[in-house]
Amino acid sequence: MRPLLLQGHERPLTQIKYNRDGDLLMTVSKDKVANLWYSHNGEHIGCYIGHLGALWTIDCNKTSTLVITGAADNTARLWHAETGRMLHTWDLPTAVKRVEFSHDDQYVLMVTEERMGHKSGIYVFAIDISRPEQSNEPVVILRASGAKPTVAAWSFLDKFIVSGHEDGTLSLYDWRNEEVVQTAKAHEGIITDMQMWKDGTYFITSSRDMTARLFETATLEAMKEYKTDAPLNTATMTPTQDLVILGGGQAASEVTTTSSRQGKFESRFFHKIFEDEVGRSRGHFGPINTLAVQPDGKGFASGGEDGLVRVHHFDPEYFKFKYDY
Template sequence: MKPIILQGHERAITQIKYNREGDLLFSSSKDNKPNVWFSLNGERLGTFNGHQGAVWCIDVDWTSTRFMSGAGDNSCKIWDCETGKELCTISSASSVRTCLFSYSANMAVYTTDKAMKQPCEMFIIDTRIVDDSSSGQQPIFRIPISGPRISSILWDSLDEGIITGHENGELIAWDLKSGKQINRVKDHDGLVNDMQWNKNRTMFVTASKDHTAKLFDAKDLLLLKTYKTERPVNSASISPIMDHVVVGGGQDAMDVTTTSARVGKFDSRFFHMVFEEEFGRVKGHFGPINSVAFHPDGKSYSSGGEDGFVRVHTFDSSYFEYNFDY
């Protein structure tokens, strides 16, 4: 399994994301230019130029016409996907940590950090009236977060609710009509770094600093499975065609210099979704893996690391022939 290595960022990768068809791969990093690549051959299609700080989060809508990014320069931007033109900039009081289009892409959500004496807040915007004027930048809904800050976010499949992952390991389900919490669980002991849906949005997987990835039922936030490792998990993704979960992580970058790369364990790990057993590892990164994503057709996956590289792995035929013994 020889990867395609995408080299377009100068600093650590923060997030990677496929569009719905999987022909495009978007990447963001701690430099200020999100990139878009052809996922088939790794050719770079272009960059989105305009941010002045580290880009923490990205998302693309289901028609691949609009792209959204949130950064440490206290702004969230919406772009035209085809031309790379900036459609609108939404200013915030602190850096934007998460951003996400709703399933229909008529709305989007972004959350800000608890910093500079500013509270963590969640904003809902109507993307149909996005323009350069101030009216396109006014959120239609604003929810202040009194507890630990939001570190990851999911939008439910009917555009009616949002699930947030928090710094203390809590998951909270919000009803958008009332702006109130309808459910909260605390099954993690550390920061929830990442949350990703399965193909039909009935379950989602979380990745946490408490060295585990967990599978939850979307309806009532019921914990279904736990995938244990011996290092912080930064990202996890569910295969759309197999009962497989890939997780990526590693020690924090500041601890890595004192140990060898072998001890750092910078490999993607594959777990069986049902049996919680690890059955494979893919090495390659020189630092912690910050983001992993399965291709929508399930035949490849990508990982982005602290080393600034995105690696696109296409599975060999032996991966599909492999049968789990049970």
């Protein structure tokens, strides 16, 4: 499984994402540039340039016509996916740490940072794809009563919004009525990533407490736990085999001359049902910050603190893998 090495960033990666069809890969890092690539061969298509601060997050709609980015310059920006033209800018009180289109592409959520006396929140804006100009008035603003949210995602049928918080808790919002339906203690440390299964009925979280967990969306009930020996930055699920992939490693601030094996800078594969580790993929020279799996399950990509994106296409042996239990 020899990866494609994508060198389009000068700073650490913050998020990578495939579009719905899996033919495009979007990457953002702390260097103010969002890149678009062909996923099958790693060819660079172009950049989305305009942000004035580190980029934290990116997403595209289901038809791959619109891209949205969030950054440390306190803005979220909407782009025409094909031409790279900036269509709209939302000005927010603080940095935008996570953006995501709803399943019907009619809304977008934005998670903001807690800074300079401004409380963090989850902003929901309506999207009108028939015109480039968008409303600057949020439909709702969800405020957490406890610790600040770090990640958020839409549930099945866009009925709920699930958020993960700095103190390791999860919140389930009935966002239209601005009500907290459920809360649960998910982790002992900060929740670093949250990725939904394609139908939105369950999701995986990762944390600095060295665990990743699988939760049912409607109840926030923990179903599975995957334990590692290093802090985790990201977790994702594969659609073809019952596997989850975890990424992380020794904190970037603590890395000096540590070898990649000692620093545990590997993508780790666990069986989704039986919770056992079944494999690893090495290569990054620093912590893995973000992971994404191709929607058809034929490959995955990882983005690291080293500024590199590694795109892996699974070998035929991967699809013949049977777990011996």
